[in-house]
Amino acid sequence: MAIIDFRFRPNTPEIINGIANSNMFKAACAVIGFDKRxxxxxxxxxxxxxARGVTRCVITGRDSETTYGSPANNPEVLAFIRAYPKRFIGFWGVDPHKGMKSVRELRQAVTEYGMRGASIDPYLAHLRPDAARYYPLYAACCDLNIPVAVTTAPPPQVHGALIDYTDPRFVDVVARDFPDLTxxxxxxAYPFVTEAIYTCLRNxxxxxxxxxxxxxxMSDVYVQAMNTMIPDKVVFASAHPFIEQADALAAYAAMPLSDEVRRKVLYENALRVLGESVA
Structure with a gap:
């Protein structure tokens, strides 16, 4: 069965060093032993x-320069999709504090560079996802007909990152204000497990x-929801290189999912998000 990984960053030396030395993740990397990657x-x-049967990967960019001083990794994402355009799908990282400059860059990234989506990190921007500074970005995504990946569930060791910034109830507000936005x-949205499931269910x-x-x-609640309430609303993602992709795939292999649900989660739902037809 073909697999699409919806959150993957290649563990090249540049990416590994960038994560390990970033102002956002340095403490978290020390805790999880990231230096062994x-x-x-x-x-x-x-x-x-x-070898693992992963046909395509979404690589999400990140721009948290205003709040943490680390440069955006969008140039690396662009280099990856140019090197393997049939394998990698790029989502442009956006810093909402840069205002319309970031929106213009997103438009250029999509129309000229071939990016397929936007990526935001409200917990790193120190804003809730329903903050007004994000709304020009959401409108641009609707106009460009691209999805937005919203990072929820911050690593515990990231200084300045509040759980409030990742509450899916604020994503629910955005979904209601922008019904055309995927x-x-x-x-x-961990640890807001039930709230995340219900936000998917009702939007x-x-x-x-x-x-x-x-x-x-509480991960069993995610599995129960996949099998019952939201089989069409969950996509597989590894979060590589924080998590080894093989380990993430092993976790899904152990889940008691029906064959139909497994096929949807590992492949078909991602196609739907990307606006592609499911054969």
């Missing part, structure tokens, strides 16, 4: 995807992934 050249990474809540335009929390307390 092995960097690989890009062709070797792609060969590993082939939204993917990354990391399942046709909201999806989520459960990356990094497939084995956490």
């Amino acid at each position: 092995k960097p690989q050249p890009l062709p070797e990474i792609v060969a590993g995807l082939d 939204i993917v809540m990354s990391h399942g 046709a335009n909201v999806y989520m992934d459960c990356s990094e929390y497939e084995r956490a307390p």
Whole structure:
């Protein structure tokens, strides 16, 4: 069965060093032993995807320069999709504090560079996802007919990042204000598990992934929801290289999902989010 990974960053030396030395994740990297992650050249990474049956990966950019001073990784995302355009799908990272400059850059990234979506990190921007500064971005996404990935569930060690910034109830507000906007809540809005599920259930335009929390307390509720309430609203994501992609796939292999639901979560739902037909 073909697999689409909806949150993947290649573990090249540049990405590994960028994460380990960033102002946002330095403390978290120390806790999880990120220094043990092995960097690989890009062709070797792609060969590993082939071996695991992963046909495509969404690479989400990040721009948190205003709040944390770290430069955006959008140039690296662009380089990846140019190197392997049939394998990698780029989402442009947006800093809402940069105002209309960021919206113009997003438009250029989509219309000229081939980006397929936008990516925001409200907890790193120190804003709720329904903050007014995001609304020009959401309007642009609707205009460009692209989805937006909203990072929810911040790592515990990120200074300045409040849980309030990731509450899916504020995503619910955005979904109601922008019914034409396709939204993917990354990391399942953990620990707001039931709220995330219900936000997906009551909004046709909201999806989520459960990356990094497939084995956490209450993860069984995610699985129950996949099998019952929202089988069409969850996409597989590994959060590689924070989580090894093989480990994330193993977690899903162990889930008691029906064959139909497994096919939807690992592949078909992602096609729907990307605006592609399901054969």
